[in-house]
Amino acid sequence: MLTIILLSCLVIVLLMFIIMTYRFHSLIEKNKDEEILNEKYSFLQGLVYTGILLTIVAIIAVIYFGLKGTIWEGHLTEWLNIIVRVMHITFGIAWIGASFYFIFLENALNRTENIRDELAGNLWAVHGGGFYYLEKYKIAPKEIPKNLHWFKYESYFTWVTGICLLFIVYYFNAQGFLIDTNVLNIGAGTAISISISSFIFAWLIYNGLCRSPLIKNGKLFSFIGFIILIGFAYFYAHVFSARAAYIHFGAMIGTIMTANVFFIIIPSQKAMVFAAKHGKPLNPEIGKHAGMRSLHNNYFTLPVLFVMVSNHFPSTFGNENKWLVLIIISLGAAGVKHYLNLKERGELSYWVMPISVIILLAAAFITAPKKVTIECKPNISITEITTIINKRCITCHSLKPTDDIFKAPPNGVVYDTPQDIVKLKDKIMQRVVITKTMPQNNKTGITQEERDLIGCWIDQGASLK
Ligand code: HEC
Numbered sequence: 001m002l003t004i005i006l007l008s009c010l011v012i013v014l015l016m017f018i019i020m021t022y023r024f025h026s027l028i029e030k031n032k033d034e035e036i037l038n039e040k041y042s043f044l045q046g047l048v049y050t051g052i053l054l055t056i057v058a059i060i061a062v063i064y065f066g067l068k069g070t071i072w073e074g075h076l077t078e079w080l081n082i083i084v085r086v087m088h089i090t091f092g093i094a095w096i097g098a099s100f101y102f103i104f105l106e107n108a109l110n111r112t113e114n115i116r117d118e119l120a121g122n123l124w125a126v127h128g129g130g131f132y133y134l135e136k137y138k139i140a141p142k143e144i145p146k147n148l149h150w151f152k153y154e155s156y157f158t159w160v161t162g163i164c165l166l167f168i169v170y171y172f173n174a175q176g177f178l179i180d181t182n183v184l185n186i187g188a189g190t191a192i193s194i195s196i197s198s199f200i201f202a203w204l205i206y207n208g209l210c211r212s213p214l215i216k217n218g219k220l221f222s223f224i225g226f227i228i229l230i231g232f233a234y235f236y237a238h239v240f241s242a243r244a245a246y247i248h249f250g251a252m253i254g255t256i257m258t259a260n261v262f263f264i265i266i267p268s269q270k271a272m273v274f275a276a277k278h279g280k281p282l283n284p285e286i287g288k289h290a291g292m293r294s295l296h297n298n299y300f301t302l303p304v305l306f307v308m309v310s311n312h313f314p315s316t317f318g319n320e321n322k323w324l325v326l327i328i329i330s331l332g333a334a335g336v337k338h339y340l341n342l343k344e345r346g347e348l349s350y351w352v353m354p355i356s357v358i359i360l361l362a363a364a365f366i367t368a369p370k371k372v373t374i375e376c377k378p379n380i381s382i383t384e385i386t387t388i389i390n391k392r393c394i395t396c397h398s399l400k401p402t403d404d405i406f407k408a409p410p411n412g413v414v415y416d417t418p419q420d421i422v423k424l425k426d427k428i429m430q431r432v433v434i435t436k437t438m439p440q441n442n443k444t445g446i447t448q449e450e451r452d453l454i455g456c457w458i459d460q461g462a463s464l465k
Pocket of ligand 1: 389392393394395396397403406410411413424427428431432438439440443444446
């Protein structure tokens, strides 16, 4: 059954390729008008891309449900995770790279010396053993060139692969990763609905703000926007597990960024190209508004980048006030981006960088472990520790886990022997004693006394006796 469905999906993908090539060739035959041809082609291309993507998703879903509950389930999710994550990173780098590059261009343009009337500025650059000369038009060239490069798929694919990762890591395994019943006791369906609707809601608020008169007052707009971001960080931290809360904050901003590209920036550019081609008057406001959205995206990049790697840093998401840490780091990161933007524009700013660094240091400061003075009893023995670990950890961290969700030891971490425990004592200190991010969601109900005892044992040299 599975094989038949898979084969038919494959056949559909192949057919789509063939139909697309065939349609394109017949278009060339019938239609010598290049412009119509291009438009039709790009529409077809979009259609086929969507088709292929949906088919791939369908194939994966079929495989997933076919393997669910077998020993290959964990293996499949791991490989999906690898493939989609690498794609996500690659598209993300391309997108953010392009974003940095164009904001740099905008900031570094020579706008004064030897500029033709129709130009906003130009720029010389050397890269990869060649010299480049770029010109930016005030509005649009008299004739739109045939080959015009667009930058949109980087953004769309980053978002699509990001949403796929949300499915693979958080939605497929909502009980394990999305939900922490100590934070809020909700079911998988509710959690996933909250997750998805929060992204839509965030976009509606942001887009509404951008269309309101508030946008004329840049400072007030940023301030209110920031307050709303705090609201989202706080909300996520009180609904989802700590790691999921962080990732959702990033995914929410990433969704706004891609929606900016999809709903505002690209349509504006299309309108500009259309007007220029048909000699219609061009409303410069359209370009300006798109430029502003693009600038917002630029400020979002560093905070989103931090969030995307934050899962490696339990001292951030593991903090009691995780939402506050998230907001402070995001603010500091956006501040660094602001400094870079100012610098590229040749504006010397004395205070932006130092203040951003102080903000980031504040995050390091408030996440520092507190010195706790607990009475340690002398000579804690390894048997006391293995008793705790056996009770609280090896349901997951064993070569043969008995947990209902984790069928393979998470991150390959096992504590089956005392030697295993001693080997990883530093990580245990970090995750169990300091950040208290293990046991995951405290599923096994470790007590503070047990954490203290482990901490004392490590302090006393983690002896194997
Ligand atoms: C319910 C399952 C579960 C239990 C119980 C559990 N863990 Fe984990 N552990 C995980 C998962 C999932 C990860 C990977 C995700 C992460 O790092 O948060 C992990 C990761 C870790 C890591 C980080 C490994 C790395 O490579 O960075 C350490 C250390 C750890 N656990 C220690 C413990 C200890 C010690 C206990 C018992 C006190 C424990 N865990 C109990 C699920 C569990």
